[in-house]
Amino acid sequence: MAYLSYKGVGISAMAAAVPRTVINNYEYTQFFPKEEVKDVVDKIGVFERRFTDADTCSSDLCFAAAEKLIADNNIDRSEIDLLVFISQTPDYRMPATSVILQHRLGLSNSTIAFDINLGCSAFIYGMTVVYAMMHQSGLRKALILDGETRSKVYSAKDRRTAFIFGDAGVAALVERDEKFGESTFSLNSDGSRENLIKINAGGYRNPSTPETLQEKVVDEYGNIRSEEHGYMNGGDVFTFVNREVPRDIKNMLEYTQRDKDSFDYLVFHQANNFINTHVAKKLKLDTSKIPSTIEKYGNTSSVSVPLTIVSELKDKMAGEKSLLLSAFGVGMTWATAVVPFVDLKISEIVEV
C-alpha cells in the first residue's frame, strides 16, 4: 500500500459552473410510469440535476468556472504555468481539450497543458499530479479544470442510469505556499472490474458503426440503450464500494493517525444517496460533517467532490480546515485524501 504526501502545496480558490436547465427527476417520466420513477428517485435521492444543451460541452462549463475564478481572485493569467483538464466527456477525441482551453483562457504558450481521463475519482488523482508538479520549483500557479456532461453518456430509456447523472464543471487554483500543511493521498485501481461501468463501443477496441449506435432492449427489465451509451451494474458497484471504500478510509486514518471525528468536513463522491448513506452508516461517521449535493446536482462523476465543496462549504472555509475526500467509480478506481485548506476562497456558482 502506497501513500503520496505533499507539503506546502494546496488549493487556494475554487469556482464552479452548472447548466441553467434543471431536470426535475419526479417529472422525468417520458419513458417510465410516474410511480416507478418515484420509487427510483426516492431510493437514489437525486431530486434535481442539471443538463447542458446540445451545444454545450464540459469545457464550456469549465471555461465559465475558470473565468469566474480568475476574475474573483484577480489572478494574473501570465502566472498560470500548468492547466490540467479532467474529464471523460472531452470536446474531441483529439486534440486534448486542455490545450483548447489554454488558448481560450488567454494563457501563454509556455503553459503545460494535458488531459486526465479517469472517471469519478479523477479529481483526487488529478490533485496528486498537479501537487507533484507544483511541488517542484519553477511553476507559479496551476489550474485544475474538471468537467463532465454525463447527460450525454447514458440512455434515458435505461432505468439503471437514467435518473442519476448530471452535468457540471469546476475550476481550482493550486499554489505553493508554506501555509499548507501535509496532504496525503491513497490511489487505487482494479481493472478486473472494467465491466461494471462502461461504454463498450466508440473507442478503438469496438469502433463506431451503424450497429453500435442502434438502440436495443438489453435485459429482462426492458431497458434500452446502444453500445455507445454508458451502462452500469449498480448492484455490483454497490457491493464493490462497500468492500473497498470503508477499508481504504480506515487504512488512511490509521496511516495519518487521525480520528474520523477530527475532520471539519468529509466530502464524498456523490454517487447516489443510497450508497452514500450506507457507507456513512457503515463507518459510523458524523453525518453533520458530510455535505451533500446529490439531491440537487445528481452524480456529476469526477466533478462531484469539488462541486460539493463549492456548493456547500462557501463561507465555511475561513482559517485552516482539514477535509477528508473520498471518491470511487469506473475502472474501477478509488481514492482517499486527507487535505488541509487554508482560507479557501469559494466563488458563487455560475449558471451557463
Add this chain to the structure above:
Amino acid sequence: MEKEFIAKLKEILEIEDRELNLSDEFRTYEEWNSLAYLSVIALFDEEYDIQIEEVEFKKLRTVGDLIAAAQNK
C-alpha cells in the same frame, strides 16, 4: 437469525399481510424488483458483513437460500 432475516426481508418488500416461507421463490413475489435487490444486498452487507455479487446472487432462488448465503461467512 431465520426469524430476524425474514422480518427484515418483509420490511424491505413492504409485505405486511402474509408470512414468508423458506421455500418461497422470492423473485416470484409481486413486490420483488431491482430496488428490492439493492436493499437486500445492503442488508447482507450491513447486518452480516457479506458482500455478494450479482453472479452469485442470481444462484439464490428461495428465501432459505438467502438465509444460507447471509450465514455463509
